[in-house]
Amino acid sequence: MTTDERLLDELADLALSIAREAGTLIAEHRAAGVEIAKTKSSATDIVTAADHASEDLIRERILAARPGDGVLGEEGSAVEGGTGVHWVVDPIDGTVNYAHGIPNYAVSIGVEVAGEPVVGVVLNPAQGLEYTAVRGRGAFRNGEPIRVADPVEVDQAVVGTGFNYRRDVREIQARTLAAMLPQVADIRRFGSCALDLCAVAEGSLDAYVEEGVGGAWDYTAGALIAVEAGAEVQVLTGVAGRILVTAAPSPSYPAFRDLLESCGFVG
Structure with a gap:
């Protein structure tokens, strides 16, 4: 086993x-009751006490095991590292679901080495789901290999999406989704970017698009899992000027990207 392989094993085991x-x-x-700690971009963009507790735990465990690594977390962790290893953390992706008792939320941990994603873990404790990937080794759900769905024409595709918390961005999203809806089989909104990308990876969604995710913590782990399962993932700039995350099985992606262009998603 090479040094690089040993490092990947160490990072994957630690992340999981x-x-x-x-x-x-x-x-x-969640069992004890959710406490809203604050709001961010709008009254519906909430942060719970559990978000902060989860991120604190994750950061502390990473730095205890690998004190020279960098850490970026949604709730404020910004640790500069000197090892070339960088952790990208969302302590609860899908906080609104979490706060309302909807069991579609996840801990998302991505690891980059020299700027390249190499490990992804997306764990949904409410449903007992663990999605994992290591670069070049495939993607897994609860230890079993997963693959994207067989390619379909766009008019047969079930597409996942999400909505930003700002009203002005939502108004733009409403127009682009209205343009897309008649051209696809259906649209689904589950409330977690990381889990939507994993849904593409396991084949339960044919494609995914969302403008206005909060940052790299939302998609780093899920994107690697989707890619390792056979998807193409592109992070673009949307029509509202915000991050636009797009994904579909690699053979289907060019037609899906054309659809996004024609419906006005891409800036």
Whole structure:
């Protein structure tokens, strides 16, 4: 085993172990009752006490095991590292679902080495789902290999999406989705970018598009899982000037990208 392979094994094992511990923590907080800590971009863009507790735990566990690594977290972690290893963390992706008792939320941990994603873990404790990937080794759900759906024409595609918290962005999203809806089989909105990307990876969604995700913590882990399962993932700029995450099985992606262009998604 090469040094690089040993490093990947170490990072993958650590990421999964930490995600499981964070998943247990947020499940315990959920059972005890959700406390809204603050709002961010709007009254519906909430942060719970569990978001902060989960991110604190994840950051502490990473730095205890690998004190020279960098960490970026949605709730404020911004640790500069000197090892070339960088962790990208969403302590609860799908916080609104979490706060309302909808069991579609996840701990998302991505790891980059020299700027390239190499490990992804997306763990949904409410449904007992663990999605994992290591670069070049495929994607897995609860230890079993997963693959994207067989390619379909865009008019047969079930497409996942999400909505930004700002009203002006939502108005733009409403127009682009209205243009898309008659041209696809259907549209689904589940409330977690990371889990939507995993849905593409496992073949339960044919494609995914969302403008206005919060940052790299939303998509880094899920994007690697989707890519390792056979998807193409592109992070573009949307018509509202915000991050636009797009994904579909690689053979289907060019036609899906053309659809997005024609419906006005791409800036």
